[in-house]
Amino acid sequence: MAPVPRFSCMRPTIVLIASLLAAAALTACGGVPAGSVRDGSVHIVATVGPTCPVEKAGQPPCVAPYVGKLEILDPQGHRVADVTTTAAGTADVMLAPGTYSITAPRTGVLPRITQPVQVTVTAGSTVTAHVDFDTGIR
Numbered sequence: 001m002a003p004v005p006r007f008s009c010m011r012p013t014i015v016l017i018a019s020l021l022a023a024a025a026l027t028a029c030g031g032v033p034a035g036s037v038r039d040g041s042v043h044i045v046a047t048v049g050p051t052c053p054v055e056k057a058g059q060p061p062c063v064a065p066y067v068g069k070l071e072i073l074d075p076q077g078h079r080v081a082d083v084t085t086t087a088a089g090t091a092d093v094m095l096a097p098g099t100y101s102i103t104a105p106r107t108g109v110l111p112r113i114t115q116p117v118q119v120t121v122t123a124g125s126t127v128t129a130h131v132d133f134d135t136g137i138r
Helices: 008-028
Strands: 040-049 069-073 079-084 090-095 098-103 117-121 126-134
Touching (some): 040 117
Antiparallel strands (some): 069 079, 098 117
């Protein structure tokens, strides 16, 4: 019978202990990076309208994608993120779970946001927010 190398039976135990210590260290240090499953995602769809003075029955609504800056505010009104919508009027942002308000910087000119949009972010999920801007066309 071949001799068993000394401490060979301890190798799996040492690997297990090292793995547990590494996991504990990452957890204690908040080792989950931003954008992880601890965060949630907000998919923003922004439109501006009306883009024509008269909407006709049976025709698509006179709206277009809004391209511009949006601000994400926490419940105290502090800005936590800025996003710029794409040519399609969309933007995506990762946020910690909580309730936020989506608004636009005040420019004093049209189009302007009709009203801030409230969103509730849940860890590991995506919520869609529809943000509307008014052109002032009547």
